[in-house]
Amino acid sequence: MVKGIGAHMPTSKGFHRVPKETKEIGGNAFQIFPHNPRSWRANPLKDEVAKRFQKEMEKEVLDYDNAFAHSGYLINLASPNDENWEKSVECLKSEVLICRQLGIKYLNVHPGSHMGEGEAYGISRIQKALDEVLSELSDLQVMILLENVAPKGGNIGYTIEQLAAIRDGCAFKELIGITFDTCHGFDAGYNITDEGAVGELLNKIDALIGLDRLKMIHLNDSMNPLGSAKDRHAPIGEGYIGEAGFKVFLSFEAVQNTPLIVETPGSNEEHAEDIKRIKKILSAIGVM
Known part of the structure; x- marks a missing residue:
């Protein structure tokens, strides 16, 4: 049995709409932005907003282990610019507080870009940021979930080794896990369409970080070929990973035991189609 399937959900009409809309598209898991992702502003929620969301979670019988938040686009924990770095740290603190208000236990974060200063510099900068947030x-x-990214623009976190290095150097590593994005991983050269390569990937995660720290999988197809370093998401089965590739990836128990969140382009209706495709693939391998 798969732990959870869902999509990144809109919140423009209120957080309280998310649980019901998740069920309506065939999901039992979701990801949301805790605030406008294109703004530094991340104000605390009114108590009634948080309580209404929690009431709907209970009404729809959704598990908080399948509920995730995604940090804003402006945050760059590796930034060499002190003002931007400090804004990033403060914004992340605010996001953690909003997650706590909602009852959400996991906050997904892109590690950041070193902007030309080099990997070692960027990693140390990220570690300093995470320590400042979590010490407070x-x-x-x-739990902060570090997401693997595509290898472009000075990004840090495109290999499992980099994610492990960030986590290992943090004072509060017990509060740091990871998210694996299939599009980002594929674009970084992880061939998730090959059984042997998937086995190696999962073994590496287990050895360097621990599979128990893999809390979410972003299940996205890729518009570009293996190793392209582009980061362009495609609907499930319509990219270079394809239904056959996802059939391989989803056949692993460690993947099935991790909530699967779709971040493909489109509306709730289109995400419902993606979820149907995922369930069809899982049925074909005898899981659902």
Whole structure:
């Protein structure tokens, strides 16, 4: 049985709409932005907003282990610009507080770009940022999930080794997990369409970080070939990974035991189609 399937959900009409809309598209898991992702502003929620969301979670019988938040686009924890770095840290703190208000236990973060300063510099910068956030807010027990990214623009975190290095150097590593994005991974050269390569990937995650720290999978097809370093998501089965590739990837128990979140282009209706395709693939391999 698969732990969770869902999509990144809109919140423009209110957080309280998310649980019901998740069920309506055939999901039992979701990801949301805790605030406008294109703004530094991440104000605390009114108590009634948080309580209404929690009431709907209970009504729709959704598990908080399948509920995720995604940090804003402006955050760059590796930034060499002090003002931008400080804004990033403060914004991340605010996001952790919003997650706590909602009851969400996992906050997904792109590690950031070193902007030409080099990998070692960027990693140390990210570690410093995470330590500052978690030293202040560790008692809230919101886990930061570092997401693998495509290898472009000075991005850090396009290999499992880089994610592990970031986590290993943090003082609060017990509050740091990871997310694996299939499009980003494929574009970085992880051939998730090959059984042997998937086995190696999962073994590497287990050895360097621990499979128990893999809390979410972003299940996205890729518009570009293996190793292209582009980061362009495609609907499930319509990219270079394809239904056959996802059939290989989804056949692994460690993948099935991790919530699967679709971040493909389109509306709730289109995400419903992606979820149908995922369930069809899982049925074909005898899981659903």
